[in-house]
Amino acid sequence: MREGGPDEVVERYGMPPLGASPVGAPAGRWEVSGQTLEYDPVTRLDVLGPGTGWEHVFAVMRALAQRFGPEGVRLVVWFD
Numbered sequence: 299m300r301e302g303g304p305d306e307v308v309e310r311y312g313m314p315p316l317g318a319s320p321v322g323a324p325a326g327r328w329e330v331s332g333q334t335l336e337y338d339p340v341t342r343l344d345v346l347g348p349g350t351g352w353e354h355v356f357a358v359m360r361a362l363a364q365r366f367g368p369e370g371v372r373l374v375v376w377f378d
Contacts, residue, residue: 307335311330311331311333311335314335314337316337323339324339325337325338355373359371
């Protein structure tokens with residue numbers, strides 16, 4: 299995890315009051331040790347939308363699908 303990432307935040311401030319899982323948790327803010335923490339859910343558009351660089355990948359996939367058909371194009375991604 300990158301510096302200042304969620305592990306360090308949890309270690310310093312404890313688990314956020316998001317419920318059993320952040321999936322489906324509403325946006326919110328809370329106070330801990332004099333600090334205001336804020337949570338905003340991340341959407342698919344936030345991660346894959348315009349300005350993320352993925353639009354170029356999807357443009358290439360569309361071009362390949364036009365050439366070889368939609369069944370002839372597959373994207374395999376590995377995150378480490």
